[in-house]
Amino acid sequence: MANITREEVQKISKLAKLRLTEKEAELYQAQFSKILDSMAELRQLDTEDVPPTTSVLGLSNVLREDSPAPFGEAEDLLANAPEREGPYYKVRKVIE
Amino acid sequence: MAEYEMVIGLEVHCQLATKTKLFCGCATDGFGAVANTRVCPVCTGQPGVLPVLNKRAVELAFQAALALDCKLADVSIFARKNYFYPDLPKAYQISQYEQPFSQHGRLECRLKDGAAKVVRIHRIHLEEDAGKLLHAIGSEELDHSLVDFNRGGTPLIEIVSEPDIRVSDEAYAYLTALREVLIYSGASRCDLEKGEMRCDANISVRLKGAEKFGTRAEIKNLNSFKNVKDALEYEFRRQVEIVESGGKVVQETRLWNAEKMATFSMRSKEEAHDYRYFPDPDLVPLEAKPAWVAALKAGLPELPAARRARLTSEFRLSSYDAEVLTSKKEVADSFLETMKLLAPEDAKALANLMLNTADFSPIDAPRMAELVTLTRRVITVNKAKELYPELRASGKSPKTLVEEKGLAQVSDEGQLREWVKAALAANPQAAADLRGGKERAIGSIVGAVMKLSKGKANPGLVNKLIKEAVNAGA
Numbered sequence: 128m129a130n131i132t133r134e135e136v137q138k139i140s141k142l143a144k145l146r147l148t149e150k151e152a153e154l155y156q157a158q159f160s161k162i163l164d165s166m167a168e169l170r171q172l173d174t175e176d177v178p179p180t181t182s183v184l185g186l187s188n189v190l191r192e193d194s195p196a197p198f199g200e201a202e203d204l205l206a207n208a209p210e211r212e213g214p215y216y217k218v219r220k221v222i223e
Numbered sequence: 224m225a226e227y228e229m230v231i232g233l234e235v236h237c238q239l240a241t242k243t244k245l246f247c248g249c250a251t252d253g254f255g256a257v258a259n260t261r262v263c264p265v266c267t268g269q270p271g272v273l274p275v276l277n278k279r280a281v282e283l284a285f286q287a288a289l290a291l292d293c294k295l296a297d298v299s300i301f302a303r304k305n306y307f308y309p310d311l312p313k314a315y316q317i318s319q320y321e322q323p324f325s326q327h328g329r330l331e332c333r334l335k336d337g338a339a340k341v342v343r344i345h346r347i348h349l350e351e352d353a354g355k356l357l358h359a360i361g362s363e364e365l366d367h368s369l370v371d372f373n374r375g376g377t378p379l380i381e382i383v384s385e386p387d388i389r390v391s392d393e394a395y396a397y398l399t400a401l402r403e404v405l406i407y408s409g410a411s412r413c414d415l416e417k418g419e420m421r422c423d424a425n426i427s428v429r430l431k432g433a434e435k436f437g438t439r440a441e442i443k444n445l446n447s448f449k450n451v452k453d454a455l456e457y458e459f460r461r462q463v464e465i466v467e468s469g470g471k472v473v474q475e476t477r478l479w480n481a482e483k484m485a486t487f488s489m490r491s492k493e494e495a496h497d498y499r500y501f502p503d504p505d506l507v508p509l510e511a512k513p514a515w516v517a518a519l520k521a522g523l524p525e526l527p528a529a530r531r532a533r534l535t536s537e538f539r540l541s542s543y544d545a546e547v548l549t550s551k552k553e554v555a556d557s558f559l560e561t562m563k564l565l566a567p568e569d570a571k572a573l574a575n576l577m578l579n580t581a582d583f584s585p586i587d588a589p590r591m592a593e594l595v596t597l598t599r600r601v602i603t604v605n606k607a608k609e610l611y612p613e614l615r616a617s618g619k620s621p622k623t624l625v626e627e628k629g630l631a632q633v634s635d636e637g638q639l640r641e642w643v644k645a646a647l648a649a650n651p652q653a654a655a656d657l658r659g660g661k662e663r664a665i666g667s668i669v670g671a672v673m674k675l676s677k678g679k680a681n682p683g684l685v686n687k688l689i690k691e692a693v694n695a696g697a
């Protein structure tokens with residue numbers, strides 16, 4: 128069985144901005160390990176002649192013309208903001 | 224002290240000249256507009272939306288790459304670069320990582336002394352811009368930050384150079400050449416004031432002749448070419464001092480502060496450089512099909528280097544004149560357009576009219592050509608240059624303006640002789656020098672005649688008449 132450490136779980140949760148309880152961390156540690164086990168199973172297949180696949184749709188160049196299509200309801204988007212100030216989204220101070 | 228050199232690689236972001244954003248139909252004209260008026264569910268990262276790639280953005284990106292001698296990848300893919308920041312509503316930026324659309328280009332830059340320097344281009348990839356954060360309104364510092372997503376999702380290309388640059392002047396020359404090529408190709412307007420061209424620099428130092436690179440720092444917040452040059456020079460001194468005193472340069476991101484003329488460590492960025500790139504499942508691969516690429520290549524206009532070569536060979540301009548003329552595309556365009564109406568031997572006269580004029584912006588070719596013709600007999604080059612503001616404002620022909628303003632050159636020899644006589648009398652020292660064989664002294668006499676004539680005397684004739692007067696013993 129793959130072995131995901133508790134530190135790795137903590138790092139991943141931090142990157143995902145999730146705060147885990149000890150119990151949750153334990154649960155995910157086991158689940159992550161199982162997921163890796165499943166991937167390890169796939170690794171047994173011979174993929175020598177299979178090119179790397181990033182999309183299974185068989186499509187390429189799905190493009191749109193460069194013509195403006197204003198949404199028209201920008202105000203509705205702003206209305207969903209937890210906090211706003213005039214036409215701006217208001218967030219906690221971030222500065223370098 | 225041992226001799227050190229800097230090793231510099233530049234990462235330049237340029238906004239592509241599209242009407243709409245990279246993955247949605249929102250307009251890209253949001254600079255200076257009311258905040259959050261060019262936004263939609265796609266570029267604000269609402270759940271359940273799908274990005275669709277802008278064809279024009281791809282075409283401009285491909286043309287930029289072709290203009291920079293890059294190879295286009297047969298297939299490229301988009302990847303998600305994951306990080307949390309308030310200017311990034313999806314919490315990932317759509318970019319390209321493992322398979323960028325182009326690699327391995329080169330750009331020839333010209334240094335101040337006229338020497339050429341080739342900088343290799345490592346890769347160019349397509350990505351979307353982030354939104355804009357506001358930390359102050361005017362001079363008033365806010366206790367929170369404000370977010371404007373008008374810019375978020377704007378198409379960018381990131382051009383990554385190889386670490387081929389060795390001195391700050393080369394960095395300046397590279398950026399200048401890059402900007403020229405991108406403007407000529409039409410890929411980007413590269414308006415620095417609007418942030419349409421932004422640069423980050425990677426710099427390390429090593430002993431001259433050493434092969435191994437030192438540890439590099441990445442410098443951000445370089446919003447003018449001069450900033451780049453100043454920051455590199457500062458950072459070079461800082462790193463050399465560290466090395467000389469036995470210390471170690473730390474790999475980190477540093478921010479340039481133009482007021483303090485120094486770089487400062489950006490500790491906040493050190494934390495999680497763990498972007499966990501993975502192919503974006505919402506987007507399909509991008510294929511550079513040969514027929515498409517060929518059409519884009521054929522559609523590229525003449526680039527600055529080719530144009531400079533043509534100006535010196537076809538029109539016999541000096542390489543300096545060719546350089547200055549081509550540095551602004553619209554000026555070079557106007558020159559070539561006007562030359563269609565003139566004889567090849569007028570090239571130098573036309574160049575003279577266009578160069579050394581503060582903020583020259585071209586007028587239409589027929590009037591420009593007429594102006595050149597007038598400078599042959601009727602008005603001086605300086606008078607012609609003074610007409611630009613009115614020509615631009617009024618739409619009148621140069622001939623009409625010259626007549627209206629009574630600017631026509633005086634070629635009447637009787638009148639000219641009188642002025643010459645007065646000028647010689649008023650400048651006895653110069654007159655004596657001239658009589659004594661000091662030919663250079665003629666300049667101040669010509670100047671005096673021009674002053675007397677309010678700039679209207681025909682300079683060729685004046686020269687001739689001064690010589691005649693002196694030889695006749697005046």
Ligand SMILES: [Zn+2]
Binds near residue numbers: 248263267
């Ligand atoms: Zn949008």
